[in-house]
Amino acid sequence: MKIFNVGIIGTGGIANGAHFPALEKQQDVNIMAICDINGDVLKAAGERWNVKNQFEDYNKLLEMPEIDAVHICTPNDVHMDPTISALKAGKHVICEKPIGRNPAEGKAMCDAAEKSGKKFMVAQCWRWNQDVVALKRFIDAGELGDIFMARVWAMRRRGIPGWGVFINKEKQGGGPLIDIGVHILDFTMYLLGNPKPIAASGKTYTNIGKEPGHVGNLGQWDWENYTVEDYAAGFVRLDNGASLVIESSFAANIKEDKFTTTFIGDKGGAQTGPLEIYGEKHGTLTDTTPSGLKQPNIYESEIRAFYDAIRDDTEVPVTGEQALNVIKIIDGIYRSSDAGKEVAID
Template sequence: MKVINVGVIGTGGIAVGQHMPALAKQPDVKILAVADVNEEAAKNAAERFGVPHVFSDYKQLIAMEEIDAVHVCTPNYLHMAPTIEALTAGKHVMVEKPIARNAEEAAKMVETARKTGKKLMVAQNVRFDGSSQCLKRFIDAGDLGEIYFARVWALRRRGVPSWGVFTDKEKQGGGPLIDIGVHQLDLALYLMGHPKAITCSGQTFTKIGNTPGHIGVWGPWDWQNYTVEDYAAGFVRLEGGRSLVIESSFAANIAEDKFTTALLGTKGGAETNPLRIFGEDKGMVYDITPVHIPRVHSYEAEVRAFYDAIQNNTEPPVTGEQALNVMKILDAIYKSSELGREVEIN
């Protein structure tokens, strides 16, 4: 097995918390360089993981010929440029979710991957979770029949991020929909077999995030500069006579947080988190509730899948095209909300 030299761009929460520990466990990977505008953060990450090269400018990392693959772990507004530059410099890229701030940026990334022939994978870790994979096996075995509808919830009652740029529309592209809704939406489309979206009607609200006096489970947030939605809802028509609804919030007056993808099929249904499968057989209606699902570290599994794709020269399991399809839906919900009517998705 060839040893793959890796560079990590952005050494914040997700890089140091998940990507770098996962990379450090791979026998065929060496983290050769890190880059972060916050020099202190870059140095700390390099020290912790024994990384020899440290840069404050990510372009210097991309200029290193020895680097074969790059992990882009910067905020959303800095996903497109480093990804395109790295692909163009002949590196494979794993980019954090969401692929970009919008479909226009995502399409440019996908096109660059196509032109350069390098691999582009998006870090949709929820797909790799033990229970997602367990449900996928039921679906592949035909236990749900034809899946015609999905309900997607990524709801926090008072979970407004009080750090980073998560409440800055310009830098993030949106609020909870693009930050956490993207995980559950990606999972739903993956489980449904990646149907294309046709039309969408959506509405977003900013009612709590930009007003003072609220309780935040992660401390007070900067409500005066809160420019994203705090709640979003959408109805999406999919090809093949299917559809889905999505709801996502950072703050909403609801009973509890809920991160669930629910599927309705002709033979059975299912809900994730916790996983339950609903069926009908032998004269009864039944539920399957797993007693034990083998634990999978979803971040380690996604990283391994990326390096397997590189080593075996196969398509990564989360493609840029799939992420672009997801981004088109998110864009459409925002657009529909702005226009106050249903919009078409091309």
Template sequence: MNNVLRVGIIGAGGIARVAHIPNYLKHVDKVKIVAVADVVRENAEQLASTFDIDNVFTSYDEMLNTVELDAVSVCTPNKFHAEATIAALKAGCHVICEKPPAMTVEEAEKMAATAQQAGKILTYGLHYRHTPEVEALKRFIDADELGGIYAARVHAIRRRGIPGWGVFTNKELQGGGPLIDIGVHMLDTALYLMGYPEPDTVFGVAYQKLGNKKGVGLSGEWDWENFSVEDMVRGMITFKNGASIILETAFAANIEQREEMSVSLMGDKGGADVFPLKIYQEKHHTLIDITPAYLPKVDAHGIQMESFVNCCLTGNQPISNAKQGVALQKIINSLYESAEKGKAIKLSRTV
């Protein structure tokens, strides 16, 4: 591979514009963005003009067959994650695909298998892993300060935070609502800190109580008449090692706070809240709380993209991998399946 990573962008939407491209451009000595592909040519041309990208395509297959690329960012709606990722991997590219991995477990498994067969990196846009709170707590966990983590709570809840842009309320294109969009971040954070234990049983309930009605929007006005996703999911996940997670995620709920993104962990030596970071222990016959005096302010997206670039150039593996993507997708889809069927879902062994 060249010393400079040749990158293509699939999907010219907001996440490409805000998170991927600007952070690639921080590393002009290591990265050159060669091309952008989007089914809406005007969007691709606008992005190319803004960031001085030479090549524009309306088909990612044409892009992959026309220009020489080393890596690809997949920034499409969820429905197209799998097919775009698999095409890029087969074309010999490393891939960073935005979250969630895919729409179905089968797609996530095929993505992981293709990456393994191609010998290429496949990682996902789960940038909360790179926040200073998570990085600091991971060091404590690795030093056994929490002991065996057996319970967690996950919250990703907004008061009236239904996105008024994009396709976030379109089930056909996204596969779901808050669970697959914001809940996935906090769920992955908990799983990552717990060591990604193997899931055993999932029980979930889903609600559509507020999103399909006209109301006040704190994230823009949404298309309530065509709102086809859930506005809340609540659930419980148990794991084969005996651990469990309680999850609650919502685009819209009648709560006090505008938004809460939080993870709480409980181990047999200590516990922690992650956002903000606070650790709870017993030492020397005294219950103590540990709060960092200082944590750096960082751009987690920026750290994620820098890590991806460096992994592509060095062959090191990113902290988010395709196998974890399969496990994460399996839990998400099982929560939706449980909510639809009204019963707990017993999971088979993950790949």
């Protein structure tokens, strides 16, 4: 059995919480080298996961010819450069979400992947959520008919992260829309059959994020340096005639956090989190609630799928092009908010 030698760039939160533990469970991978610009974080990860090859410069890691695949677990502003460098160095790449901060970065990454012939996957872990997996089967079987509308919520009541760079527009590319909205938008677009976005109208607001003294359920953030939106709403036209509305917030005055999409089709509807499917049979309205769904560890499933695609030489389940479409939606909503009118998406 071929053993894949792996490098991890960025050994912070998501690497320690998801990538290292998921990789440790795989029989056919060996974590060969790690990199972080923060020497203390790097050393701690090296000790915790027993990895001897440690670099503060990712180019050094990429120079190791033994490495087959690289995990990019750095902040959003450090997705494009290491991904392109890794692909150029002949490595397969799995990059954390979002693909990049904007469509230009995402496009450059997709182009590099195509040129390299290597696998390039974006780590959109919600694809392995039990509701998404089950609902895909119902949609494929035609239970919803033609889906013409998706209503997406990625809403926290008081969930502004008190760590990392999530409140920094320059490093993140945006606020809740690009951080948590990207997860729900990704699986929504997947379940819609990956249509192309053609126009967006949106509006963003920053209220609570820039004020002191609020409740911080995810720690206390630096309100004085808060440069992203804390609420975004958008309406998006898709090229298959369907449309999508989204609301995404780190801090909204609502009852409780809500991460869900409602799909409305001409034959039926559905809502995720928890999954319900709405229909009409024999003159009766029906609500179907699946029972016995089993939630796998989404990170293990995602990482297994990446290595299966390399091993079997098949398409990765979350392609760069799909992730690029999602970042085009996010960018369209931001551009529309700035412009004060609907904008076209190329």
